[in-house]
Amino acid sequence: MRHADNRRGRRSQHPARTRRRRVRERAARRRRLLGLAAVAAVALTAFGAVRWQSDDPHSADQAATSPHPPSATLPPSPQGPANGSPSPSPSSSASASSPQTKESSADRRVAKSGTGVFSTAAANGGPVGKGTIRRYTVQAEGGTGVSASTAAKEIAAVLGDRRGWTANGHDGFQLVSSGQSDFEVKIATPDTVDRICGAAGLRTRGEVNCNVGNQVIVNLKRWLTGSPQFPGSLHEYRALIINHEVGHRIGHGHESCPGPGRPAPVMMQQIDGLHGCRANAWPYDTSGGYLEGPSVP
Incomplete structure (x- = not known):
C-alpha cells in the first residue's frame, strides 16, 4: 500500500510539468496537421489550375500557337516572303492597264536610232481648204x-478634216x-529627232x-505610243501631233487650258498635263468654233 501511495504521490507532486508536456504534444500535433493542410491546399490549387486550363478548349492551343506571347520582345516583322521577293500587290491588275504601263510596253517596239x-x-x-495653200x-x-x-x-486625212486648220477659211494644204x-513632215527615231532639233537649240x-x-x-516614240496624258485613240493623238506642229507653221503660239472640263486647245502642250481640261486633238469643233485658250507668253 505504501508503494502505490508513493506512485500516486509522485504524480501528484508534479502536476505543472505534466500539463506543460501535454501542451507541447498538442502544439506539435497542431503543427503537423497545419503542415498537412498546407500541402493539401497547394496540391488542390495546382489541381484547380490544371483543371481550369483543361476546361478551356482554346487555351492550350493558344499558348502553343500564339506567335506573340504577352510581354515578349517581338522580332521585326518580315517585309515579304522568305525568298525576298515582294508580295504581289492587289492593285497589280489595275496598274497593268494604266497609260504609263501601255506606253512602257509599246516602247519596246520603238527603234531608238535609225x-x-x-x-x-x-x-x-x-488641195484642201481655201486661201494660202501650203x-x-x-x-x-x-x-x-x-x-x-x-x-x-x-x-493628209488629218489636214483635210473639217475640224482641222482648213476650218479657219484662209489656210489650205496639199500633199x-x-x-x-513649203514644209516636210518627217517621222524620225528619237536619236535623230534629238540631233535635228538639237541643232536648232531645242531639247x-x-x-x-x-x-x-x-x-x-x-518623234517615232510619240507616233507609235501616243502619250500617257492623252486617253484617246492613237489616231487621235497623231492628229494632235500634226495639228499642233502645223499650227506653229501657220503662225500659232502655245496656249493653255481655258478652264476645268473645257477641251484642251490643240496648241496646248498636252503631253505636259491637261491641267483640268479634256484631251482634244482638233483646233476647231464640229460647228466651226475655234477651241482656244489663254496664250502662253
Missing part, C-alpha cells in the same frame, strides 16, 4: 518600220511627192516633237 536617211512618200493629193511632203526615216506612204495618207514644197530629250526650219519633226 539610218538617218529619209524616204519620201510617193503620194499626191489635191504644199508638203511626208518622209519616214529608215529603220523606223513606218511606211512613208501609209503615214502620208493618215496625215505632194516631188517638186517645190527634245528623245521624247517630244519639234518644228524647225521647214521641217515638222515627228
Whole structure:
C-alpha cells in the first residue's frame, strides 16, 4: 500500500510539468496537421489550375500557337516572303492597264536610232481648204518600220478634216511627192529627232516633237505610243501631233487650258498635263468654233 501511495504521490507532486508536456504534444500535433493542410491546399490549387486550363478548349492551343506571347520582345516583322521577293500587290491588275504601263510596253517596239536617211512618200493629193495653200511632203526615216506612204495618207486625212486648220477659211494644204514644197513632215527615231532639233537649240530629250526650219519633226516614240496624258485613240493623238506642229507653221503660239472640263486647245502642250481640261486633238469643233485658250507668253 505504501508503494502505490508513493506512485500516486509522485504524480501528484508534479502536476505543472505534466500539463506543460501535454501542451507541447498538442502544439506539435497542431503543427503537423497545419503542415498537412498546407500541402493539401497547394496540391488542390495546382489541381484547380490544371483543371481550369483543361476546361478551356482554346487555351492550350493558344499558348502553343500564339506567335506573340504577352510581354515578349517581338522580332521585326518580315517585309515579304522568305525568298525576298515582294508580295504581289492587289492593285497589280489595275496598274497593268494604266497609260504609263501601255506606253512602257509599246516602247519596246520603238527603234531608238535609225539610218538617218529619209524616204519620201510617193503620194499626191489635191488641195484642201481655201486661201494660202501650203504644199508638203511626208518622209519616214529608215529603220523606223513606218511606211512613208501609209503615214502620208493618215496625215493628209488629218489636214483635210473639217475640224482641222482648213476650218479657219484662209489656210489650205496639199500633199505632194516631188517638186517645190513649203514644209516636210518627217517621222524620225528619237536619236535623230534629238540631233535635228538639237541643232536648232531645242531639247527634245528623245521624247517630244519639234518644228524647225521647214521641217515638222515627228518623234517615232510619240507616233507609235501616243502619250500617257492623252486617253484617246492613237489616231487621235497623231492628229494632235500634226495639228499642233502645223499650227506653229501657220503662225500659232502655245496656249493653255481655258478652264476645268473645257477641251484642251490643240496648241496646248498636252503631253505636259491637261491641267483640268479634256484631251482634244482638233483646233476647231464640229460647228466651226475655234477651241482656244489663254496664250502662253
